[in-house]
Amino acid sequence: MSEVPMPASPMPETPMLEVADLRAGYGEAEVLRGVSLTVGAGEIVAVLGANGVGKTTLNMTLSGVLKPWSGAIRFNGAEIGGAKPPAVVAAGLVHVPEGRKIFPNLSVRENLELGGYRVSKSGRDANLQRAFDTFPRLKERAGQYAGTLSGGEQQMLAIGRGLMSEPKLLILDEPSLGLSPLLVEEMFGLIASLARDGLPIMLVEQNVVQSLDLASRAYILENGEVAMQGEAAKLAADPELKRAYLGL
Amino acid sequence: MYSPLIVAEALLNGLMLGAVYALVALGLTLVYGVLHIVNFAHGAFLTVAMFGVWLAWSQLGMDPYLSMILIVPAMAALGYAAQRWIIGPASRGADNSILLVTLGLSIIIQNGLLALFSSDTRTIDTDYAFQVVELGPLLLSFPRVVGLGAALVTAVVLWVILNRTDVGRAIRAVAREKLGASLVGIDVGHIYAVTFAIGSACLGVAAALLMPVFYVEPNTGAAFVLVAFTIVVLGGMGSVVGALVGGLLIGVVESASSLWFGDSLGQIGIFLIFIAVLLIRPTGLFGARQ
Numbered sequence: 001m002s003e004v005p006m007p008a009s010p011m012p013e014t015p016m017l018e019v020a021d022l023r024a025g026y027g028e029a030e031v032l033r034g035v036s037l038t039v040g041a042g043e044i045v046a047v048l049g050a051n052g053v054g055k056t057t058l059n060m061t062l063s064g065v066l067k068p069w070s071g072a073i074r075f076n077g078a079e080i081g082g083a084k085p086p087a088v089v090a091a092g093l094v095h096v097p098e099g100r101k102i103f104p105n106l107s108v109r110e111n112l113e114l115g116g117y118r119v120s121k122s123g124r125d126a127n128l129q130r131a132f133d134t135f136p137r138l139k140e141r142a143g144q145y146a147g148t149l150s151g152g153e154q155q156m157l158a159i160g161r162g163l164m165s166e167p168k169l170l171i172l173d174e175p176s177l178g179l180s181p182l183l184v185e186e187m188f189g190l191i192a193s194l195a196r197d198g199l200p201i202m203l204v205e206q207n208v209v210q211s212l213d214l215a216s217r218a219y220i221l222e223n224g225e226v227a228m229q230g231e232a233a234k235l236a237a238d239p240e241l242k243r244a245y246l247g248l
Numbered sequence: 249m250y251s252p253l254i255v256a257e258a259l260l261n262g263l264m265l266g267a268v269y270a271l272v273a274l275g276l277t278l279v280y281g282v283l284h285i286v287n288f289a290h291g292a293f294l295t296v297a298m299f300g301v302w303l304a305w306s307q308l309g310m311d312p313y314l315s316m317i318l319i320v321p322a323m324a325a326l327g328y329a330a331q332r333w334i335i336g337p338a339s340r341g342a343d344n345s346i347l348l349v350t351l352g353l354s355i356i357i358q359n360g361l362l363a364l365f366s367s368d369t370r371t372i373d374t375d376y377a378f379q380v381v382e383l384g385p386l387l388l389s390f391p392r393v394v395g396l397g398a399a400l401v402t403a404v405v406l407w408v409i410l411n412r413t414d415v416g417r418a419i420r421a422v423a424r425e426k427l428g429a430s431l432v433g434i435d436v437g438h439i440y441a442v443t444f445a446i447g448s449a450c451l452g453v454a455a456a457l458l459m460p461v462f463y464v465e466p467n468t469g470a471a472f473v474l475v476a477f478t479i480v481v482l483g484g485m486g487s488v489v490g491a492l493v494g495g496l497l498i499g500v501v502e503s504a505s506s507l508w509f510g511d512s513l514g515q516i517g518i519f520l521i522f523i524a525v526l527l528i529r530p531t532g533l534f535g536a537r538q
């Protein structure tokens with residue numbers, strides 16, 4: 001993996017995404033207990049943590065599916081906390097969910113087209129070409145029902161669909177889940193190339209080693225709070241990581 | 249035995265009756281397929297649409313077929329508003345609450361109609377109600393020919409909407425994957441309401457086709473919806489093609505069984521077929537196999 005040149009300060013002046021003291025949960029149960037983090041332009045930021053610490057809940061709150069209880073979400077200079085998903089997508093914050101959530105009863109092409117639901121028709125056609133260039137396999141299967149794709153192809157489709165929404169920042173929730181080691185390698189390569197093309201990425205993962213290798217910075221969540229944060233390379237070397245991550 | 253000509257006429261007329269059933273079933277199955285609930289207010293909406301056609305005729309002197317240009321958009325608006333601002337908010341996303349809310353809505357509508365129009369039956373007189381169309385040696389009822397034609401056109405329009413437009417793709421996406429739909433920026437509440445609007449618009453077409461040959465009183469819709477529900481289950485819950493084919497089939501069966509068993513027993517054939525199909529294919533003719 002090629003070294004990503006570090007900016008002089010690890011955090012750019014005005015981050016693309018700035019989450020401050022975010023609290024959210026389901027019904028009475030609080031899951032996020034005051035999470036703060038930032039993602040800067042051009043960065044890959046990893047968000048790691050054991051099962052059930054609230055990573056997916058964080059993503060759902062950022063994308064407007066869950067209403068924040070308190071705290072602030074600033075994206076691209078605007079407050080989007082409490083905004084509904086259509087507005088969040090239109091603003092360019094795009095979330096590729098855990099478990100893909102593609103439309104199994106629609107063709108691959110239709111899945112991609114719906115990714116551009118909030119994009120003008122002309123932009124959509126160009127984006128579709130680009131998505132097919134990025135994922136030639138999806139082009140081969142354009143007419144096939146998405147539900148008949150293999151797990152790896154479905155993950156490609158989910159990301160392709162996300163790219164069709166013209167993201168300014170992409171949230172990926174466990175993109176390597178259920179992929180064979182070879183495909184995981186390919187997936188991380190893809191993420192690196194998206195970031196190289198200038199797309200900031202918030203990468204939520206269980207795959208700690210590879211994620212820290214790829215990301216410039218990382219946050220470790222523990223029980224709904226940020227337990228550790230910092231430059232990915234430093235965190236990777238920190239013995240405390242094992243304790244926080246494995247809950248030892 | 250009946251002459252083959254009479255049997256053929258009965259079957260063809262049945263096909264046309266079935267077309268109207270299919271329209272009523274289309275709305276029901278569409279809403280079921282997307283929201284996964286049975287809309288108990290569907291029958292009351294049909295009654296409203298039929299009264300609408302009757303009012304357009306009695307107050308404005310509009311031909312019942314022509315009144316579609318008024319009734320269909322009005323029903324679409326009613327369906328949209330009912331889901332977006334009454335059924336949706338009142339049920340807060342819980343499926344069993346939606347059932348109860350639609351049931352409550354149907355009771356309110358029925359009693360509202362009773363208060364407005366009393367329980368008298370209303371009919372529309374047209375000079376074509378008893379006209380026949382000659383097709384070779386066959387004599388076909390004119391309103392039923394119109395019914396079949398209009399139902400087929402509606403089915404084609406529906407197919408185009410569902411398969412060739414953004415809104416249609418969004419409807420099919422929401423039917424299977426709500427979260428995924430939200431995350432591409434689809435407003436799920438809006439799509440729910442649009443689905444109701446389309447289902448109600450189909451009722452508007454059905455009402456306009458029915459009024460020249462049928463009557464309306466505040467309970468009329470309920471009887472049709474019972475048959476329509478049979479069709480939805482028969483065709484496969486949520487299947488648009490199933491509703492169409494099931495509707496036509498049920499119309500033919502009803503027509504054939506009234507020929508052989510007499511008018512009052514016409515509907516017995518429906519339920520015999522219904523039971524037979526479900527014994528062989530519990531998911532219905534076009535239902536998804538598990």
Ligand SMILES: Nc1ncnc2c1ncn2[C@@H]1O[C@H](COP(=O)(O)OP(=O)(O)OP(=O)(O)O)[C@@H](O)[C@H]1O
Nearest residue numbers: 026031049050051052053054055056057058098206
């Ligand atoms: N829809 C829900 N209703 C109620 N509680 C939920 C819901 N979804 C998640 N939770 C709870 O919230 C907590 C955090 O779950 P979340 O899915 O955010 O974890 P996660 O960090 O993404 O875990 P994983 O790595 O397994 O995906 C868990 O205790 C979970 O049981």
Ligand SMILES: [Mg+2]
Nearest residue numbers: 055056057098
């Ligand atoms: Mg998760």
